[in-house]
Amino acid sequence: MKAVYIEAHGDVDVLQYGDRPDPTPGPNDVVVQVRASALNRLDIFTRQGQRGLAREFPPPLILGGDTAGEVVAAGAGVTTLSVGDRVVVNPRVACGVCQWCGSGRDDLCPRSRFLGTARDGSYAELVAVPEVNAYRLDESVSFASAAAVPTTYLPVWNMAVRRAALQPWETALVFSASAGVGAAAIQVFKNVVGATVIATTSTPEKAELARNLGADHVINYNDEDITQRVREITGGAGVDLLIDHVGADVWAHGFRALRPGGRYCICGATSGLRTELHLGLLFSRQIEIYGGYMGSREDMRQIAAVLNRGSVQPAIHQTYPLAQAAAAQQAMEATNFFGKLLLQP
Ligand SMILES: [Zn+2]
Incomplete structure (x- = not known):
């Protein structure tokens, strides 16, 4: 062959x-x-x-x-x-x-x-x-x-659907909508969970594609401050959950964008593996952090089911x-x- x-x-x-x-x-x-x-x-x-x-x-x-x-x-x-x-x-x-x-x-x-x-x-x-x-x-x-589907949808499902249990009435932030994990997260959060989705990206063309995938709000991080825009969109509350596969470059923005009790889901670090964590804010704001690496067989069975149902279009x-x-x-x-x-x- x-x-x-x-x-x-x-x-x-x-x-x-x-x-x-x-x-x-x-x-x-x-x-x-x-x-x-x-x-x-x-x-x-x-x-x-x-x-x-x-x-x-x-x-x-x-x-x-x-x-x-x-x-x-x-x-x-x-x-x-x-x-x-x-x-x-x-x-x-x-x-x-x-x-x-x-x-x-x-x-x-x-x-x-x-x-x-x-x-x-x-x-x-x-x-x-x-x-x-x-x-x-x-x-x-x-x-x-x-x-x-598998490698991009599995960590999204593992963290945000199974463990951190995003809910339809919640708002989620997706970093870097154009990469595989970002595009998968928009589809799952919008079409499967039914949550409100804020996505970040770098150009007007990519912003349009993110909206077509289902993002309710798109932040162009070259022109806009992510933390400030998230505050405006959520009426000052912050997001309930975010998903990050970018790592060091966005960690601080993401951490500040979460509401008290918010969930930070991370499944990649293409921009860098090390960052600084403010332990005082972690405990006083009761932030939860989820690390995800692929997913379980049962996660994949559920993903195949929504794929067969036509709920997601990668x-x-x-x-x-x-x-x-x-x-x-x-x-x-x-x-x-x-x-x-x-x-x-
Ligand atoms: Zn084993």
């Missing part, structure tokens, strides 16, 4: 497009014919060998996590899926046997492994995954839409042929896009 793989860490020129052996399914695996794969920051960190993702070569590693396609083969022990099923894949493979996996908190599994980092991923024509990582899709959901910026994975990754590094970048074999 054709695949995009690396044999060393480095710049985009380490990406190789060529032939790799077809995957053979284990007893509980299905082989998925990939129809679309979505890019994530994790793919770039893996290529570079950064953030604890350095590994030994050989063997070569096929990159890519999020994907959707058709089941073309199934191991002998597979009982819930059949050849021909359309599926979306959760790229985080939990061990299935530890105390966390056994108690429904498989998002805490210390032995989980990612497709495209610890095992061959989805920048390929075929990928083998455990059947529990594949969720059936209705005919009404395109493979492109489904592939755009934002897709552009689709590239698999052979042009390097161009797609360069576009992601340039950050001049809104929504997800996809690869199609």
